[in-house]
Amino acid sequence: MRSGLFNAIFAYIIWGLLPLYWKEFETMPAGEILSHRIIWSFAFVAGLISLQRRWRELAGLLKNRATLLPLVASSVLITINWLIFIWAVNNGHVIETSLGYYLTPLINVALAIGFLREKPTGGQWLAIALAGAGVVLVTIDYGSVPWVSLTLALSFGLYGLVKKRVAVDSSLGLMTETAVVVPAALIYWSYLGASHSAIAWTLPASSLVLLLFAGAATALPLLLFARAAKQLPLSMLGFIQYIGPTLTLILSVTVFEETVSHVTLISFILIWAALIVYAAASIRDARTHSHSAPLEARGGTST
Template identity: 40%
Template sequence: MTDSKAGILLMIGACSIWGLSPIYYKLLVHVPPLELLAHRTLWSLVVFAGLLAVQGRLGQLRKALSTGRNVAILSFAAVMISANWFLFIFSVQAGHVTETSLGYYMFPLVSVLLGVIVMKERLALLQWAAVLLAAVGVVQLTWGLGAAPWISLVLASSFGLYGLVKRRLSTGPVVSVTGEVALLAGPAALYLLWLHTHGAGVFGADVSTSGLLVFSGLLTALPLVLFSAAAQKLSMATVGLMQYLNPTLQFFCAVVLFGEALPGYHVIAFGMIWLALALYSGTSLAQDRARRKRLATSVAEAPL
């Protein structure tokens, strides 16, 4: 099997797990979101730290946490990803999976906007048109809902800020995420201890619930490992396009499996954002092909 085919299969696996994860959280609708988040944090640390130990890379984790700058970056990233996880869990349990899928569709365009504002990156005219079209979609959805789509906006923004700050780290994704959950593990453990001392914790109440809570660690770690492996085998353009499988599967869960309503204004907003993504992705692919063509030409014309 070629690297490209292997990368595509790995990426499909990662995005499928992420996209179908609302099914898992629906099974734990009886567990309060904050308690579920605390368990996800602790069991994720167990899985990630165990993986690094097997690979002999725990030293990299210690190095990542050895400087004040890295700890500050990882702390901010930890706050962003925990806020994202909490809102996602809450939204699924409350029956707002349509809004979560919209948020993850919006995320790439929010990341682009953050890149322009913070990193001073430049966009082509058609890419600006895509960003503006997505903004019109959000305004239209706000008009239809009678309020801003806060769930979608916060999910997209928190994940965008998370990705932005992670660019300032030289450590790999598994090491950095392990550092993030390690920083969150103390508060999570104290919260669960407080719950259980007051007789409110659900862990241990029944085998199925406890097993599902433990499984949250693998559910968090496995797609990230698959994604990291896929990213090493595929171009960034391919990785970016395939990530849309995640919100597409979330949308499928919301409408087909969970029977969430899909009003007309939602359809229009989704249509605008899908069109914006198609426009931006098409432009990005064209730029990527042109860049590779220039590189190939320069290599071919280079003197021996």
Template identity: 40%
Template structure:
């Protein structure tokens, strides 16, 4: 009985940790909006710098320095982390740009599409064999995106860029032997010199928004490192204490919250094309999740 209660406590703490990470990620548009006075690339560079300065002491405190040292001695691992750091920088930069250019709902669409893009990448790179219903889900999702393109006459580039870069990041991290915390610390470390150089250049070039930044804005820039790192830590904790099915369902909360913020906090218009694409992607995710849940139940019954 005591063991059962211990397991339940771990499961509940995992749920709360995963919920916390999803809520923080889903609410990030509010944070980046507060920094809209700065160029997106400048905000991105500060995010990298302060995340790096937050993560490396954490790696030391958690006694995971040896993992970083082992990865740094492996040329293949370094190449993978270099590529993943570039993809991550593009993903972060596009997201910040999208928020401050009235494309919050489009950004949420990108993260809704992401699981389906990941399936496609699994087929191409790992020769995965998706179930027929997964192909139906992919077709439904992309039919909706195609309908939006046809109706609006424009491609949702931000959504596609976010979904593709995040899927590529997941692919690279899948083949990397480094775990999430030391891996992200190393990725931000790789980007650190470039980010510092750009920040210094912005200050010396006399960009008005940068030169006239007040104390609150500077604190928000520093806080971008914390707001980047904390949800990752919560997510990693939740992943250790939750079943993958539960974790996957909770992850949909983040883009849903982002979409709601875009519609009701940022008052972005919901056009017919965007409604069709969102509706199609949500239907696709229902099909995908329902089938995954059914397979999960069958697997547990057999075990």
């Protein structure tokens, strides 16, 4: 339990503080930052696979179409998520990224209903309704659909859905996902070099070194989260995950000096209320199952 808590908290602290990291490269186009993120993530995970001597396992995974195709889909989804997040941070939309990740667990509920045929409780339906009202208010306030928030929430939610349907070790899965998009990143690098438009190589030495750590900054929280998911109850992990968007929201106001309108604040309050309702419903459901399990094991019934 203690190890799981450390892994989860550390992962979400990293995710919550990542806007500070990507903001260091705001002079670079989002596509160029993304290409570095993909390539250095691939290199970082390849180093882990080498240390673990798991290349044979990886080769077997790549030969299995039933596993490979979902990982290709998850690779595309997480790449979209990374690109939108980087673009949003460097274009003054940090509040929208925070909103997106607050919405993600509720998007997960909707996806579970639609794709996994899960039956939500009354409390979970109420949470979805409250979050939906928050999104509608933000849409009215912006005068347009908050596409950054919705794209981040949907892409990460669908990413989680795909990963849930395929049981793959976290290191091998991330290695495959980055390998799928590395060729496109390398082609983009070649284009930038041929057109003499690459910004990365003109950065100060300290910034360039920092950019090389994009792989570790990307892969480390994903690997920590995967380990935490195996060590902690889902209800506890659900509470911890709000560390990330909360830190991001604080950064958006205190460091990046983005303004929060009254309508947007009301929208956040509705979404926070939805999360509280959802967490309470989930905990109550978990307790009901834990109390009923011993009775069922003895052939009894619960009330």
